[in-house]
Amino acid sequence: MLDITNLHATVAGKPILNGVSLHVPAGEVHAIMGPNGSGKSTLAYLLAGRPGYEATEGGATFDGRDLLAMEAHERAAAGLFLGFQYPVEIPGISYLQFLRESLNSQRRARAEEELSAAEFIKLAKAQAQLLGMDTEMLKRPVNVGFSGGEKKRAEMVQMGIMSPRFAVLDETDSGLDIDALKAVGAGINRIMRAPDKGVLLITHYQRLLDYVEPDKVHVLYRGEIVRSGGPELSHELERQGYAEAAA
Amino acid sequence: MTAPFPTHRQEEWRYADLEALKPVWEQFAEPVTMTVAAGESLEEVWLPSADDVQLRRIQVALGKAAKARIFALNTAPVYGRIELEVSLEEGAEFELFGANIGAGLSTNEIVTNVKHVGIGGRSRQTVRSVLNGKAIGSYLGKVEVARGAQRTDAEQSVKAMLLDRGATANCKPELEIFADDVKCAHGASVGELDAMQLFYAESRGLDPAGARSLLLEGFVMGLWDSASDGDAIRDAAREALRKVVA
Ligand SMILES: Nc1ncnc2c1ncn2[C@@H]1O[C@H](COP(=O)(O)OP(=O)(O)O)[C@@H](O)[C@H]1O
Ligand SMILES: [Mg+2]
Numbered sequence: 001m002l003d004i005t006n007l008h009a010t011v012a013g014k015p016i017l018n019g020v021s022l023h024v025p026a027g028e029v030h031a032i033m034g035p036n037g038s039g040k041s042t043l044a045y046l047l048a049g050r051p052g053y054e055a056t057e058g059g060a061t062f063d064g065r066d067l068l069a070m071e072a073h074e075r076a077a078a079g080l081f082l083g084f085q086y087p088v089e090i091p092g093i094s095y096l097q098f099l100r101e102s103l104n105s106q107r108r109a110r111a112e113e114e115l116s117a118a119e120f121i122k123l124a125k126a127q128a129q130l131l132g133m134d135t136e137m138l139k140r141p142v143n144v145g146f147s148g149g150e151k152k153r154a155e156m157v158q159m160g161i162m163s164p165r166f167a168v169l170d171e172t173d174s175g176l177d178i179d180a181l182k183a184v185g186a187g188i189n190r191i192m193r194a195p196d197k198g199v200l201l202i203t204h205y206q207r208l209l210d211y212v213e214p215d216k217v218h219v220l221y222r223g224e225i226v227r228s229g230g231p232e233l234s235h236e237l238e239r240q241g242y243a244e245a246a247a
Numbered sequence: 248m249t250a251p252f253p254t255h256r257q258e259e260w261r262y263a264d265l266e267a268l269k270p271v272w273e274q275f276a277e278p279v280t281m282t283v284a285a286g287e288s289l290e291e292v293w294l295p296s297a298d299d300v301q302l303r304r305i306q307v308a309l310g311k312a313a314k315a316r317i318f319a320l321n322t323a324p325v326y327g328r329i330e331l332e333v334s335l336e337e338g339a340e341f342e343l344f345g346a347n348i349g350a351g352l353s354t355n356e357i358v359t360n361v362k363h364v365g366i367g368g369r370s371r372q373t374v375r376s377v378l379n380g381k382a383i384g385s386y387l388g389k390v391e392v393a394r395g396a397q398r399t400d401a402e403q404s405v406k407a408m409l410l411d412r413g414a415t416a417n418c419k420p421e422l423e424i425f426a427d428d429v430k431c432a433h434g435a436s437v438g439e440l441d442a443m444q445l446f447y448a449e450s451r452g453l454d455p456a457g458a459r460s461l462l463l464e465g466f467v468m469g470l471w472d473s474a475s476d477g478d479a480i481r482d483a484a485r486e487a488l489r490k491v492v493a
Contacts, residue, residue, distance in 0.1 A: 092465030106452035
C-alpha cells in the first residue's frame, strides 16, 4: 500500500530525513515513534505534499503510484489523509462549507457524484456524533477558537467524513485528555481498521497505542529508522527512552 | 446647480478615475441624505449594480444614541466609489463593513468622513479589498473629533489581498482630533494568502484554485456576519470573488 524507499529530505537547507525506508501493507497500522525534532512531522508533510518539503533522494509510492509526483490535492483524492499535529485555523469559513467543498472536490477528481448539502450535513453530523464533537461546532469557522483537544477531535471527524484509504496521523494524541484519547482511539479503529486501509500513526507516547494496537512499531531517530519491531517495542521505548533504543 | 467636477488635487479624489466619472457626474453630483432620529437604528445593505461606473454619495446624520450599520460591496467593472459622510451626535454608533473586490483595470474606492460631534460616540469601519490584474482598491477614511466630543471611540481596520503584482491597494486613514479624551485606532495591512492555510485546504482535497478562492472568501465573508439579512450581499460577494480569482 504505502512504500517509502531510502527517502532523504532537506528542509530550509538542512538535511532532516537521511534514508527512511518503510513498507505499510494494506490492513496494517504502523506506529512511528521518536523524540522531538527527529523528523516525524517532516516525513508526514512530505507524504502529504506540503510545498517546500521535497525529497532529495529516494521516493514513495502509494498503491504503486509515484506519490511524490502528485500534488497535495491529488494525494487527497487518491485516498491519503494527513491528521495535522497543529490543525490550521481558517476564519470566515465554516467547517461545514470547508469539508463539503473539500469532499466534493475529491469526489469530482474520482469521477464520483457530488454530495448535496443535505446529504453532506447528515454525514458530517453523524461523524461528529460518533467522535463526541458537538455538532454545533461544525457551523463555526474552521478551528477558530477551538481548544487544542477540540482541534484534534475535529481532525478525526474530518477523517471520518473523508473516509480515506490511508491515514498519516501526526501526534493526534497530544493535547488530549483521557476521555478524548479514548474517543479518538476508537475513532481511528472504526474508520481505518479495514483490510484495504492503512495507518501511519506518529506519536511519542505509548498511551494512544493502548487503544490503537499497532502491527509494527518503528523508531525514527535523527532522520533514520533505527529500529523496527512489534507492539512490544513501544513498551521498551517507554521504559528505556529513545537514545538507548537507538544505540 | 451641479457641484463642480472634482480634480485629483482634492485629497478625497486623488485615486479616483475621473475620466470614467465625467460622463455620469451630473447624475450623481448631489449626495443623498439619510437622517436617523434619536434612539433609532438603521441597517443598510448596498449591493453593486451591473453598471460600469457606480457612484454612491451618502450623508448620514445620526441623532442622539442613534445607530447605523452599513454593509457595502464595491465591485464596479470600471469605477466604483462609495462615499459616506457621517455625523454622530452624543452616544451615536456607526458601523461600516465594506469590501472592494476589483478585477482587471478597475478602480474601486471607499471614501469616508466620520464626524464625531457629540460626546461618547462610537464608530467602527472595517474594509477588506481583494484585487487582481491592475485593479486599484482604496480606502480613504477621515475621522474628525470635534472639540467637546469627549470619550469618542473610533476604529478603522483595513486589509487588502493583492492577487497579482500589478494590483494596488491604497489606504489613507486620517485623524483630526480636537478633543483630548478620545480613543482612535487604525490598523492596515496588505497581505498574501497564508501558505499553511492553503496547504491545509489542499490536503483535504481542494485544488489550488479552489483553495485560494475559499480562503479569499473567508477573508471577505467575515464582514457580513452581523448583517440581519446578509444573504444577498453574501451571494454578490461570492460571485464577485469568483471573477477575481478565476
Ligand atoms: N520549516 C522548517 N524550517 C526549518 N527547520 C525546520 C522546519 N521544519 C522542521 N524543521 C527542523 O527539522 C527538524 C525535524 O522537525 P520535525 O519533522 O518537526 O520533527 P518532529 O515532528 O519529529 O518533532 C527539526 O530540527 C526542526 O527544527
Ligand atoms: Mg512533529
